[in-house]
Amino acid sequence: MSGCGIFEKYDDFRTKNLIRGGRFSVIYRLFGDEAAARRAAEDIRVEQTVEFPYRALPDGTIRDEVTGRIESFDEEKEGTYLAEISFADETAAGELTQFLNVAFGNISIKRGIQIAGFIPGEGILSLCPGPRFGVSGIRKLTGVAERPMIFSALKPMGLSSADLAGLAWKLAEGGVDVIKDDHGLTNQVFAPFEERVACCAEAVREANARFGRSAIYVPNVTAPAGLVMKRARKALECGAGGLLIAPGIAGFGAMLELAASDMDLPVFAHPALMGSYAINRDGIEPAALFGTLMRIFGADVTIFPNHGGRFPLTKEECLGIARACREKLGNLGSIFPSPAGGIEFSNIAELVGNYGNDFLLLAGGGLFTCGEDLVSNCNKFHDEVLKASSNLI
Amino acid sequence: MSGCGIFEKYDDFRTKNLIRGGRFSVIYRLFGDEAAARRAAEDIRVEQTVEFPYRALPDGTIRDEVTGRIESFDEEKEGTYLAEISFADETAAGELTQFLNVAFGNISIKRGIQIAGFIPGEGILSLCPGPRFGVSGIRKLTGVAERPMIFSALKPMGLSSADLAGLAWKLAEGGVDVIKDDHGLTNQVFAPFEERVACCAEAVREANARFGRSAIYVPNVTAPAGLVMKRARKALECGAGGLLIAPGIAGFGAMLELAASDMDLPVFAHPALMGSYAINRDGIEPAALFGTLMRIFGADVTIFPNHGGRFPLTKEECLGIARACREKLGNLGSIFPSPAGGIEFSNIAELVGNYGNDFLLLAGGGLFTCGEDLVSNCNKFHDEVLKASSNLI
Numbered sequence: 181m182s183g184c185g186i187f188e189k190y191d192d193f194r195t196k197n198l199i200r201g202g203r204f205s206v207i208y209r210l211f212g213d214e215a216a217a218r219r220a221a222e223d224i225r226v227e228q229t230v231e232f233p234y235r236a237l238p239d240g241t242i243r244d245e246v247t248g249r250i251e252s253f254d255e256e257k258e259g260t261y262l263a264e265i266s267f268a269d270e271t272a273a274g275e276l277t278q279f280l281n282v283a284f285g286n287i288s289i290k291r292g293i294q295i296a297g298f299i300p301g302e303g304i305l306s307l308c309p310g311p312r313f314g315v316s317g318i319r320k321l322t323g324v325a326e327r328p329m330i331f332s333a334l335k336p337m338g339l340s341s342a343d344l345a346g347l348a349w350k351l352a353e354g355g356v357d358v359i360k361d362d363h364g365l366t367n368q369v370f371a372p373f374e375e376r377v378a379c380c381a382e383a384v385r386e387a388n389a390r391f392g393r394s395a396i397y398v399p400n401v402t403a404p405a406g407l408v409m410k411r412a413r414k415a416l417e418c419g420a421g422g423l424l425i426a427p428g429i430a431g432f433g434a435m436l437e438l439a440a441s442d443m444d445l446p447v448f449a450h451p452a453l454m455g456s457y458a459i460n461r462d463g464i465e466p467a468a469l470f471g472t473l474m475r476i477f478g479a480d481v482t483i484f485p486n487h488g489g490r491f492p493l494t495k496e497e498c499l500g501i502a503r504a505c506r507e508k509l510g511n512l513g514s515i516f517p518s519p520a521g522g523i524e525f526s527n528i529a530e531l532v533g534n535y536g537n538d539f540l541l542l543a544g545g546g547l548f549t550c551g552e553d554l555v556s557n558c559n560k561f562h563d564e565v566l567k568a569s570s571n572l573i
Numbered sequence: 574m575s576g577c578g579i580f581e582k583y584d585d586f587r588t589k590n591l592i593r594g595g596r597f598s599v600i601y602r603l604f605g606d607e608a609a610a611r612r613a614a615e616d617i618r619v620e621q622t623v624e625f626p627y628r629a630l631p632d633g634t635i636r637d638e639v640t641g642r643i644e645s646f647d648e649e650k651e652g653t654y655l656a657e658i659s660f661a662d663e664t665a666a667g668e669l670t671q672f673l674n675v676a677f678g679n680i681s682i683k684r685g686i687q688i689a690g691f692i693p694g695e696g697i698l699s700l701c702p703g704p705r706f707g708v709s710g711i712r713k714l715t716g717v718a719e720r721p722m723i724f725s726a727l728k729p730m731g732l733s734s735a736d737l738a739g740l741a742w743k744l745a746e747g748g749v750d751v752i753k754d755d756h757g758l759t760n761q762v763f764a765p766f767e768e769r770v771a772c773c774a775e776a777v778r779e780a781n782a783r784f785g786r787s788a789i790y791v792p793n794v795t796a797p798a799g800l801v802m803k804r805a806r807k808a809l810e811c812g813a814g815g816l817l818i819a820p821g822i823a824g825f826g827a828m829l830e831l832a833a834s835d836m837d838l839p840v841f842a843h844p845a846l847m848g849s850y851a852i853n854r855d856g857i858e859p860a861a862l863f864g865t866l867m868r869i870f871g872a873d874v875t876i877f878p879n880h881g882g883r884f885p886l887t888k889e890e891c892l893g894i895a896r897a898c899r900e901k902l903g904n905l906g907s908i909f910p911s912p913a914g915g916i917e918f919s920n921i922a923e924l925v926g927n928y929g930n931d932f933l934l935l936a937g938g939g940l941f942t943c944g945e946d947l948v949s950n951c952n953k954f955h956d957e958v959l960k961a962s963s964n965l966i
Contacts, residue, residue: 231757338639548629
C-alpha cells in the first residue's frame with residue numbers, strides 16, 4: 181500500500197464521484213534532451229496538482245484523475261519539446277486565479293519550462309467574464325468602423341490635472357480615438373486621481389462636442405487592492421469610457437473583478453511588471469501571456485511592447501499576440517491588440533501592414549514630438565493611418 | 574524651448590512646491606559593457622517615471638526632480654554594473670503598488686536589468702503595515718522560544734475536509750508548530766473552503782488541547798480579488814492562526830490588504846507564480862523579491878524554494894533571502910524565512926546550520942514519507958530539529 185498507511189481512511193469512491201470529466205490543457209515548451217523533457221512533463225502534472233511524492237499517493241482517483249495527464253509529447257526542434265498536459269476542471273475550483281496557479285504556480289520556479297499556450301476548455305471558459313466589448317464593442321463605442329484606432333496617453337507625470345486635461349482636449353481635437361492616463365499616473369499629488377479624472381473626462385467630453393469627435397477617456401485604476409473598484413466607480417461617475425489596469429501590479433483577480441462588474445466599461449490591460457514572464461525563456465510565451473491570458477481574464481484591449489522600438493519582443497512574437505487576440509477561443513470575442521513603445525509617424529504604414537485594421541496604435545512620445553503643435557501632430561497621425569488603412573483595402 | 578511648445582502652460586513653480594524631498598532607491602544590476610549599462614541607467618530613470626522622450630520634457634522640476642536620479646554607478650564585475658537610482662517619494666503616490674511600478678513596471682520588459690535591492694526610505698516605510706508579528710510575534714503565538722519551527726502542509730488535493738483534518742490532527746499531535754493548507758487548496762469540491770477550514774481549525778484546536786500543543790493552522794486565502802478578504806474573515810471566525818496567500822497570484826495589493834486589516838493574523842507569503850522574476854537574470858534577485866519585498870508588503874513569513882531540492886535557487890541566493898528577512902529595514906521587524914521543497918529528515922542538521930534558529934522548516938512530502946506513521950515521522954523531525962538546534966547553541 182502506498183502512502184505509508186497515512187491515507188488509510190481516504191474514501192476513493194467519494195473523490196471519484198466528484199470529478200465530472202471536464203478538463204483544460206496547457207501547452208508547455210520543455211527545454212533539454214528528450215529524457216529531461218519527459219521528466220519535466222511528469223513533474224509538472226504532479227507538482228501543479230497534488231504537489232506530493234507520486235509514489236506515496238494513495239492508489240485510485242487522486243493518482244489517476246487529480247494529478248494532471250500528459251496528452252501529447254512531441255519534439256518541436258532539437259532540444260525543445262512540446263507537451264500538452266490536461267487537468268481536471270475541479271483542480272481549478274471554479275476560480276481563474278487557481279487556474280493560473282495550476283498552469284504555472286510552482287513550476288514558474290523551475291528551469292526549462294515555458295508556457296506555450298492555454299487551451300481552457302468549456303469549464304474554464306464558462307468562468308470568463310468577457311471580453312464584454314472586444315473589437316466590435318469598442319468600435320461601436322468610438323464610432324470608428326474599420327480603420328486602426330489611434331490611442332495615446334496623458335503624460336508626463338508632474339503635470340497638473342488641468343495641464344493633463346489640456347493635453348486630453350488637444351488629443352481629442354486632433355482625432356485621437358482613445359486617450360488613456362499614462363500607466364504611472366495613479367494618485368500623485370501633482371494630479372490626484374479624482375481631480376485628474378474629473379478634469380480629463382470633462383475635457384474629452386467638451387472637445388468631442390466642439391469638434392464632432394467620439395474619443396473616449398480611459399483612466400488608470402491600478403491601485404492597492406481595496407481601491408481598484410472604488411476608483412473605477414469614481415471614473416464611471418466622471419464619464420470615463422474605459423478603465424486601464426496593470427494586472428501584473430494590481431493582480432489578475434483585480435482585472436477580472438473590473439471585467440465582471442456591473443460597470444460596463446471596456447478594460448484595457450497594461451503589461452507593466454509582467455516582462456519577466458514574457459522576455460525570458462523560462463516564462464510564458466508573449467502570445468499566451470499578452471494574448472490568450474488577458475482575453476481569459478476579461479481584457480478588451482491588451483497593450484504590449486511592439487518590436488523594433490525600445491523593447492525586445494520580436495516581430496513574430498508581436499504578430500503571435502495579435503493572432504491570439506483573434507483566434508477562436510470558445511465563444512470569447514476578439515480583443516484589440518495594442519502595440520506600443522516606439523510608435524512613430526514613420527512606421528505607421530508598416531504597423532498597419534503587419535497588424536491589419538483591427539488594432540489600437542498606441543503612440544506616446546512619438547506623437548508628442550513629431551512636430552511643434554500637438555493637434556497638427558494628431559492630424560498627421562490620423563491622416564497617415566487613414567492612408568495606410570485604405571491602401572490595405 | 575523643449576516640449577515642442579506642448580507644455581507652454583505648464584506651471585513649474587507649482588510642481589516644484591509639491592515635492593517634499595523624501596526619496597527611495599532601487600539598486601539595479603545592469604548587464605553589458607559600461608556604455609550599455611550607463612545607457613540602461615539613464616533609460617530606467619526616465620522610463621520608470623515620466624515615460625517620455627527626455628529631450629522633449631519641459632525644463633525644470635519634471636526633468637530635474639520627477640525623473641529618477643542616478644545616485645551611484647559602479648562596476649560589480651566584468652560585464653555587470655550596479656546602479657542606485659533614487660526616485661522622489663511623490664512618484665509612488667503613497668501606494669506600495671505604485672512603488673512596485675516605479676521600481677520595475679515597464680523595465681521588467683527590457684533585457685539586461687535585474688533588481689538587486691530595494692532601499693525604501695522613510696516615506697515608503699511609513700506605508701508598510703507590518704510585519705505585525707514577524708519572528709517575535711509568531712514565536713509568542715506558538716510558544717516556541719528558540720528553536721527553528723516545524724511547518725507542514727495539508728495535502729494532497731483530492732482528500733476530503735475530514736481527511737485533511739485527520740492529517741492536521743496528526744501533525745499537531747506529532748509536534749508540528751505551523752500547519753498550513755497546501756497552496757493549491759482553494760475551494761475545490763473535494764474540500765470546499767469553509768468546510769475545510771472549519772474542520773482543520775477544529776482538529777488543530779482539539780489536538781492542541783489533548784496533547785498540550787500550541788500549533789496554529791494557516792488556511793490558504795489566495796482567491797479572486799473580491800474573495801480574499803471574505804475568506805480571511807471566515808478563517809478568523811473558524812479559529813485560524815494565520816493566513817496563507819500567494820501574492821504572485823492574488824496580487825501584492827491583496828497581501829497588503831490582509832496585513833493591514835483589523836484581523837490581526839500573521840501573513841504567510843507563498844512564492845507561486847513568482848518564479849519567472851527569481852530564476853531569470855532579467856528579473857528580481859531572490860533576496861530582494863522573497864526577502865525585502867515580501868517584508869515591505871506585510872508578510873510575517875516568506876516561503877521560498879530551498880537550494881538542493883527540486884528548485885534551482887543556489888545556497889547563496891537562499892541565504893541572501895534569509896539575510897534580507899533580518900537585516901535592518903527602517904523600523905520593520907524581522908520576518909521568518911521558510912525554505913521549502915526537498916526538506917528531508919536527512920538534511921535538517923544542514924538546514925539549521927545554514928539558517929540558524931530563526932526559520933520555519935517547511936516539510937511536506939519528506940515528512941509524510943519518511944516512515945509508516947505520520948505522528949512518528951513528526952516526532953522524528955521534531956527531535957532532529959531540537960538536536961540540531963541545541964548543537965547550534
